[in-house]
Amino acid sequence: MNLTVEYEPIAELFRNAHAEGRRFLYEYEVYRLLGLSGSETPPKCVFIPRNAKPAEEEIMSLPGEKAVLKIVSPTIIHKTEVGGVRIVPKTPEKVRSAVRRMLSEVPERYAEWIERSPSAAPESYRGLSGAALQNAIAADLKGVLQVQFMPPDSSSFGNELIVGLRRTREFGMVISAGLGGTDTELYAARFRKGQAIVAALTEMTDGDAFFELFRKTVSYRKLAGLTRGQRRIITDEQLIECFESFIRMGNHFSPSNPDAPFIIEELEINPFTFTDYLMVPLDGMCRFSLPGDRAPGRPIHKIDNLLHPRSIGIVGVSAKRRNFGRIILENIIDSGFDRKNLVILREGGEDESGVRCVPSLGELKEPLDLFIVAIGAEQVPALVDEILERDAARSVLLIPGGLGETPESRDMAARMIARINEAHASLASGGDGGPIFLGANCMGVISRPGKFDTWFIPAAKMPDYRQYPCRRTAIVSQSGAFLLSRFSKNPEMSPSYLVSMGNQTDLTLGDMMRHFMNEDGIDVIAVYAEGFKDLDGLHFAQAVREAVRRDKQVVFYKAGRTPEGKNATSGHTASLAGDYMVCETCIRQAGAMMARSITEFQDLILLAETFSKAAIRGKRLAAVSGSGFEAVGMADSIHSDEYSLSLGTYSEGTRAALKEIIAAKGLERLVPVANPLDINPAATDEVHARVAEIMLADENIDAVIIGLDPLSPVTHSLAETDVDAFRMDAPDGILNLLPSIRNESGKPLVAVMDGGEAFEPLRRALRECGIPVFPVCDRAVAALAIYMESRLAGEGLKHAVYACALQ
Structure with a gap:
């Protein structure tokens, strides 16, 4: 495709806006950005600053017999509702009169709108009313934009297109396209899934692939003349070129690009209309930000130590009562792990189980492959510091809750995470990267190949999964209780690995997916997710794609579809349930089987295990x-x-x-x-x-x-x-x-x-x-x-x- 995106001039637009204290572009700057993007040529326009008398030559320089006038303000997004868009005859008198009228009337109408909808008011206008509010709005008006009038070929339903980029916390840059206009949100809510709006990760698609998604929408059928009484008003090649330019901009000005000078937070053209086979943007907005610090990588190769440990240590085993630590110890031994390679961190000699005890981490002769922490949450940060200082373990399992799930514990958890990340940062200079941490607030791991079980559920309450043949399946869940319930009802599932992630203090769902995509003994990877850490949704989707390419099957269930469900998930494992539509769309496009219910999740695992070779x-x-x-x-x-x-x-x-x-x-x-x-x-x-x-x-x-x-x-x-x-x-x-x-x-x-x-x-x-x-x-x-x-x-x-x- 002969397409050139001029990244440096686009960055200069952001740089100039930033120098003025703005994190957004005005509409005329968005048109300039489109002109630099290599796709459609935007309409010609002239900016008329406030208090300036537009010259006759400027007014008449634009083609056509009419002029479109748009108010320019950093706070007014929906211009039409407040009289901020007008179409007038293109004469100096009519344009000047309309500009004066708009600068006078828009503050009044916008103030009335804000007083009817105070919760939607920009932060700078909160608490203002009457003349004070109107004066504040008027002071923010920068002027009026005169835009070339380009009448659309058709004004019927479905002939407007929205195309946008959006930075998401979990998945990075997402491109979307579909039915445009003032009712875009209504179309998305009321049409069948994938009929009004489609979306994809920019890093996992290109113009051609995204066009194939868009081809299935009502919008495409209208634009391509595939409905009764409709004629084609744009070519497929134009759409592909437009999508490709947005995707390239998204990938360049992306939080995933370490060389990005700026990050596009949101870029939206709504709508594009169509005149004589030209894509004409009628409105555009763009918000941007400076790139933030990139989180250090994790030594995820040590997940192998976590799942197949040669040595295991555990702290929190009571010598007097059957607490969680004692039950975990019993389950590890019953699973067949050699007790000679077990150690309990506790004062005293040999435990009643026959497992030796050491009084401190300093007594260990070499780092443990897996260290299980089953003590109170308030004791964990200090222990983590000691583990890091002594390099006492290659992997650590944090069982306790109360490390980030409640407002009171978040500062403590944040300090602990910062220390862990400091250790990981040594990877950049060739260091070991320190241990990896699974949890906190998790049940840990059942690893049949590793011959251990760290769940704190008494054996008498669990079915004996060892009577069933071990299946080539790994099930990863953010919720330990979810795993427990499924396994209790269906012990014949008998996967090779059951991994409870907890609140992803360190290891993430994306890390686990990347590990299992490389695991030769695994054909099926099933994941229950409540939310991803920053950009981990993208890393997870990339690993899903690679796993599918390697003939593995991925089954995925995402909790938190509704606002109520989102609130519930973010409360119990300190996860953030993100935009469900984006998550569902992107993970499905990566190649996963998307379960719509917990029951269907089990059903799809059953089919995947049974028909992996079919x-x-x-x-x-x-x-x-x-x-x-x-x-x-x-x-x-x-x-x-x-x-x-x-x-x-x-x-x-x-x-x-x-x-x-x-x-x-x-x-x-x-x-x-x-x-x-x-x-x-x-x-x-x-x-x-x-x-x-x-x-x-x-x-x-x-x-x-x-x-x-x-x-x-x-x-x-x-x-x-x-x-x-x-x-x-x-x-x-x-x-x-x-x-x-x-x-x-x-x-x-x-x-x-x-x-x-x-x-x-x-x-x-x-x-x-x-x-x-x-x-x-x-x-x-x-x-x-x-x-x-x-x-x-x-x-x-x-x-x-x-x-x-x-x-």
């Missing part, structure tokens, strides 16, 4: 059930705002084979061949299995969902029964028939068993055979659809050529 070639589904409502329910569930499947068309061979098996069971008069296939409650397990086998063999089918009808009188679905015809271990039962069919096919096969607790043994048995079983059909379809779409999108990401450098 080939996903498309989205054509075949569905079968003996229950009519279930067959209809599957068909009703293939589309939503988040996903879309199609019902595959059977090949002639498949249709013939299905007719044959249906006729062989005497069901031909009851069962027409269709998709979904309602095979009637009289269909035996053999019919279910054979139909699934036929469908899986069809090249026109990419996945099969089968309803197993456990309540039918002819199916084998019970474990505890005296009736042989119902026994689930019968040779002709579904448990014996379906697993071999699933194993011989490389396509996803998902079962639905809509029945009570009596059928739970069969559900578990099928899951152990690699067949995911869902309790209701719509839940099965939704999870499978999200899974398949994500896998297909991941294949496309492997071939993306735009930059995605890990920080």
